[in-house]
Amino acid sequence: MIPAMRDGRQADTERRRQRVATAVRNASKNGTPISVSAIARQAGVDRSFLYRHRDLLEIVHAAELEPAAQDPAAGGSPVSRASLQADLANAQARNTRLVARVQQLEKRLSQALGAQAWRESGLGAPADIDELQRRVARLEQQNVELTNTLDETRSDLEAARAANRDLTRALNQRG
Secondary structure (H helix, E strand, C coil): CCHHHHHHHHHHHHHHHHHHHHHHHHHHHHCCCCCHHHHHHHHCCCHHHHHHCHHHHHHHHHHHHCCCCCCHHHCCCCCCHHHHHHHHHHHHHHHHHHHHHHHHHHHHHHHHHHHHHHHHHCCCCCCCHHHHHHHHHHHHHHHHHHHHHHHHHHHHHHHHHHHHHHHHHHHHHHC
């Protein structure tokens, strides 16, 4: 490339860079919205120019994140980025606490509604559980007694069968 052409191109690039920097400063000072498209439009450059020059793109993005300058005549105090980040962190922490509380309340409500539906359906445990437990204990005791009686009866039956076999054998040997 011819040195004069190269120098002309570099000078043009530098002029465009200056226009972009001026557009960012003016937008910050005036409190107008800052975006890549808006800055490119104000500076009279193509957006691709900003994307080719990463340092300019970073300046635009940094300006987007900075809060707009407030007019001291309006009576408001300037808001710093750190205070906005602190407010955001506090809001996020509060949101997390509220989400946990809502989940806890939903769980309690679900349990209460489930218990109520169980009772109303008639499938739930009866109100007099103690009486039923006493009855179960009596039936278990009765079951043990009947099992012992059955064992004694089986023992008697086996003894009777053995005596019957012995008598039958004795009769068969005589005859």
